[in-house]
Amino acid sequence: MTAAPSPATDRAPWDLAFLRVGSLVSLAVTAVAAPVAGILGGWGSAVAVLVGAATVVGFFVVSGVVIAWAGGIDDAFALPAALGTFLVKLLVLFALLGSLPEDGWLDRLVLAWTVIAGALLWSGVQMRWVWTRQVFYVPPPAPPAAAPADTRAGGPDDGAPDPARPASAG
Known part of the structure; x- marks a missing residue:
């Protein structure tokens, strides 16, 4: 007697591939934004962009891993884990923004705006990721079974008589 598959085994796994795309996009934008901020506002601004970008990437990676872990246990745990x-x-x-001194060398305003811009950037990456992927809301269908290969050129129903078979009499 075969046991029925558990609901956890017939579900598609949670996909975390968007983390790589988001990290690469953040890296590219940060590589441009940090020098621009450094030229316009000094080293404190450039470092603030780097710290803000690292904070956003870290936060989204932690969220993605925690939500995928919770959703892997049961889909009902994904929303509470996200919240x-x-x-x-x-x-x-x-706590991070509040602990920085107001007159410190790190530009808090640039850091805050970097976090806001980074969160919007990651939201856009996630939206595009979802819109361009096949996301199944039910388990995906099993692939069709392979049919035995027919070696004749036309296949079994090409209308041509098969010389290996005698014609039927009626």
Whole structure:
């Protein structure tokens, strides 16, 4: 007697490939934004762009991993994991921004705007990722079974008589 497959084994795995794309896009944008900020506002601004970009990438990677882990256990855990992770990230961000001295060498305003721009950038990457991928809301169908290969050129129903078979009498 064969046991029925559990719901966890017939589901598609959570896809975290968007993390690589988002990280690469963030790296490219940061490679342009940090020198521009350095030229316009000094080293404190350039470092603020780097810190802000690293913060955003870290936050999105942590969120993606936690949500995929929770969703891998049960789909019903994905939303609470997302909301809980968002709350923790928000508290960490406020603590980070609040702990920086107002007159310090790191430009807090540039850091804050970098985090906002980075979050919008990652949101755009995620939206494009979802819009351009086949995302199944039910388990994907099994691939069709392979049919035995027919060695004749026309296949079995090409209308030509088969010389190996005698014609039927009626």
